[in-house]
Each structure stands twice: as C-alpha cells, then as structure tokens.
Amino acid sequence: MDGSIDTARQWGTLMKTLVTASAIVALASALGGEEVKIGYIDSGRIFTEYRGTADIETQLNEELRSWQGEERTRLGEIEQLEAQLESQRLMLSDESQRTKQTEIDRKRREYQEYVQGVWGPGGLLEQRNIELTQPIIERINVAIEKIASAEHYTMVLDIADGFVVYAVPGLDVTDKVIEELNREFEPLLAAGEKLKLAVFDVHEADKMARELGYGEQITQFLEAALVATNLFELVRGDDFQRAMTENMVVRTDEQIELSVALDVGRDARAEVILLSEVSVTPSEIEIESVLYDVMTGRELAQGRGTAANEEELESAVSVLTGSILEKVRL
Structure with missing residues (x-):
C-alpha cells in the first residue's frame, strides 16, 4: 500500500511537470519572438x-x-x-x-x-x-x-x-x-512623508440626509481636517476626475462599491482612500468613515462622529478624524 501511494504521487508530480513544461513551450510559441x-x-x-x-x-x-x-x-x-x-x-x-x-x-x-x-x-x-x-x-x-x-x-x-x-x-x-x-x-509613513489620499464624496445614506444635503459639507470638513494633520496629500483635480471617468463613476444616491473605489484610487495614483457616509435621524447626525490601503484593499482604520445639529458637524468630523489617526500606524 505505501509503495503504491508513493508511486502514484511520483507519477502525479511527473505528469504535472510535463504538462507545465508543455504549457510553457506552447506559451513561448504563441508569443512568437517576445521574451518569456x-x-x-x-x-x-x-x-x-x-x-x-x-x-x-x-x-x-x-x-x-x-x-x-x-x-x-x-x-x-x-x-x-x-x-x-x-x-x-x-x-x-x-x-x-x-x-x-x-x-x-x-x-x-x-x-x-x-x-x-x-x-x-x-x-x-x-x-x-x-x-x-x-x-x-x-x-x-x-x-x-x-x-x-x-x-x-x-x-x-x-x-x-x-x-x-x-x-x-x-x-x-x-x-x-x-x-x-x-x-x-x-509604519505607513517615514518621517516627513505624506500619504497620497483620495477622499470620495460622502454618501448620504437616507432620505433625510439627502434632503439636508450634508454630504458635500462633510466632505469638505474631512478633507480640511486630514490635510491639517500634515500626514496626507490630497489627490484631486484632473488626476482624480480622469480616474473617475475611466472607471465610469457617476454621482448617484448609491454608495460607490469598494472594488470600484480602489480601482479609482490606483488609477489616480493614491495610496489610501477614504469612504464615508452620513445618516440622519430626528435626534442625531451620524458620520462614519473607513480608510483603505489602495494596494491591498485592507481596511486601515475607521472612525465615527455624531452631531446633534448642523453647527456641530465640524466638531463631529474632528472626533472622527482623531479616531482614524489613532488607529493608523504612523
């Protein structure tokens, strides 16, 4: 029994090797003069x-x-x-x-x-x-x-x-x-370096948030707060817009999918991306953000901030940003 198992394993390895060798030869032939x-x-x-x-x-x-x-x-x-x-x-x-x-x-x-x-x-x-x-x-x-x-x-x-x-x-x-x-x-950063960050528009998660239009205001607060840390360099303007267009991203009421956002980040040469959403109830405004590594798609940090009214939004973003910075390896 032991001998037959070893023989079968050896035969399987030999066949795999022969198949692989044949595939490599076929690939080289298909590529013509190109270097393999x-x-x-x-x-x-x-x-x-x-x-x-x-x-x-x-x-x-x-x-x-x-x-x-x-x-x-x-x-x-x-x-x-x-x-x-x-x-x-x-x-x-x-x-x-x-x-x-x-x-x-x-x-x-x-x-x-x-x-x-x-x-x-x-x-x-x-x-x-x-x-x-x-x-x-x-x-x-x-x-x-x-x-x-x-x-x-x-x-x-x-x-x-x-x-x-x-x-x-x-x-x-x-x-x-x-x-x-x-x-x-x-550490994500060496001394004196900055991470290239793409901040996506804050998603307004419910009807009340959309009616009040808090998304754009919170996006601006987030960008300002993160840049103020002197740890991030915003990716924006033509590079970001070109990446959005190439990935056929249009502004809708739907949250952008993570896979698409990562593709946009790579095309815009960002190192990290920030996805956020705001939801509103009669008693509270809740903001949630997640920072992702563009190369691996790994979640690096997340933060949450709450406000009772519009006047407290900037303060809520400050709390959220502080939470993110505590969790990011700097």
Missing part, C-alpha cells in the same frame, strides 16, 4: 512568513477551543447518563431502563452529528478556515501580480504544487512577495 520571463514562488513559505496569517491562526484556534469545549460537555453528559443508568439498573423497571437508554441513544446521535458538523467534510472548521484564509489568498495574489507586472514576468509558478522540479535561484520571487505583504505591518 518565468518566476516561481513557494506558497508554503509565504503563508508561514506572512505576518497577516498569525491573526487568522489565533482566531481559528479560539473558535476551535469553543467547539472542543462543547464537544467535551456533550460527551460528559452522555457518560454521566450511562453511569447513572448502570448504577440504578437494579432499581429501575424495564420500561424506565428503556426510557433512559432511549435518551442516551438520542444524545449520542446528537453528539455524533455535532462532531461531524464541526470536524467532518464541509463542517464548521473547514468553512471557517476557508472564510478566514480567502482574504489572505487575495492579498497574496495582489502582491504577486504587482511584482510580476513591475518586473515583467510572463508567468509565476508555485513550487508548492509540485510543478517545478528545478529552477535557478534567481527566478524565485518568494522573498519579494513576503516583503511586499509584510509592508502593511510597517
């Missing part, structure tokens, strides 16, 4: 050395401990009922014994269903692992695409998939990908 530049990564190393995976592991372990605690509690209840039945068996009638055994059987079925629902195929553990790792995978893909585009790679392979059996070290871009990913844990 191929690099590779080790996704296993990237997952291990990317600092963003630590939070996911911690969160998954916390949830796992909760599931394990529930599993032990359910199993303990079954064992307690079985012990009670055994100790009372001589005093119980046949009908009472059957009733207790039926309850034990029911709890054991529920226990097995719980275990399967958490640890089985498609269970909670698998689902949460996918949910938590998907954003990481997307960030890794963005980093790979950025490096591949900047250094003109035609193709980037993953040696963790067994597609590469030999390559010269100079083609390995793993370290570059890891370095790019871990930039998010470094």
Whole structure:
C-alpha cells in the first residue's frame, strides 16, 4: 500500500511537470519572438512568513477551543447518563431502563452529528478556515501580480504544487512577495512623508440626509481636517476626475462599491482612500468613515462622529478624524 501511494504521487508530480513544461513551450510559441520571463514562488513559505496569517491562526484556534469545549460537555453528559443508568439498573423497571437508554441513544446521535458538523467534510472548521484564509489568498495574489507586472514576468509558478522540479535561484520571487505583504505591518509613513489620499464624496445614506444635503459639507470638513494633520496629500483635480471617468463613476444616491473605489484610487495614483457616509435621524447626525490601503484593499482604520445639529458637524468630523489617526500606524 505505501509503495503504491508513493508511486502514484511520483507519477502525479511527473505528469504535472510535463504538462507545465508543455504549457510553457506552447506559451513561448504563441508569443512568437517576445521574451518569456518565468518566476516561481513557494506558497508554503509565504503563508508561514506572512505576518497577516498569525491573526487568522489565533482566531481559528479560539473558535476551535469553543467547539472542543462543547464537544467535551456533550460527551460528559452522555457518560454521566450511562453511569447513572448502570448504577440504578437494579432499581429501575424495564420500561424506565428503556426510557433512559432511549435518551442516551438520542444524545449520542446528537453528539455524533455535532462532531461531524464541526470536524467532518464541509463542517464548521473547514468553512471557517476557508472564510478566514480567502482574504489572505487575495492579498497574496495582489502582491504577486504587482511584482510580476513591475518586473515583467510572463508567468509565476508555485513550487508548492509540485510543478517545478528545478529552477535557478534567481527566478524565485518568494522573498519579494513576503516583503511586499509584510509592508502593511510597517509604519505607513517615514518621517516627513505624506500619504497620497483620495477622499470620495460622502454618501448620504437616507432620505433625510439627502434632503439636508450634508454630504458635500462633510466632505469638505474631512478633507480640511486630514490635510491639517500634515500626514496626507490630497489627490484631486484632473488626476482624480480622469480616474473617475475611466472607471465610469457617476454621482448617484448609491454608495460607490469598494472594488470600484480602489480601482479609482490606483488609477489616480493614491495610496489610501477614504469612504464615508452620513445618516440622519430626528435626534442625531451620524458620520462614519473607513480608510483603505489602495494596494491591498485592507481596511486601515475607521472612525465615527455624531452631531446633534448642523453647527456641530465640524466638531463631529474632528472626533472622527482623531479616531482614524489613532488607529493608523504612523
């Protein structure tokens, strides 16, 4: 059995290598005289050395401990009922014994269903692992695409998939990908530098906000407050308008989608973008803003401010801005 498994694995690796080699040859042929530049990564190393995976592991372990605690509690209840039945068996009638055994059987079925629902195929553990790792995978893909585009790679392979059996070290871009990913844990700004910021029009989230027209006023307050920190340089004018036009963004009552806003930010050469909305009730004006990293799409910080009336809007924006600055790594 062991030998057949190893042989199958070796055969699979060989076939992958041959298929990949054929694909590379076909690609080179299709590109004609164009230079083909191929690099590779080790996704296993990237997952291990990317600092963003630590939070996911911690969160998954916390949830796992909760599931394990529930599993032990359910199993303990079954064992307690079985012990009670055994100790009372001589005093119980046949009908009472059957009733207790039926309850034990029911709890054991529920226990097995719980275990399967958490640890089985498609269970909670698998689902949460996918949910938590998907954003990481997307960030890794963005980093790979950025490096591949900047250094003109035609193709980037993953040696963790067994597609590469030999390559010269100079083609390995793993370290570059890891370095790019871990930039998010470094200070956003060096001394004296400013972040290029694109501030989108504040979305008026409800009918009352639209009727009062607070969006434009709050947008101006936000721009002024952030520029006053001397940490941001606003991207505006022709560059911003051109990026909006190229991405077919028109002013509507709908909030701009994050993916579209990130595309606009990249095209406008911004490093971060700010998306905000205002909602109004008879007793309160609420403003919420979120700052995003344009390259990764990662949320960097968020802030909230409230005002009782229009006269307090600027003060609410000041509170919101202060909250954002506290959370941004500077």
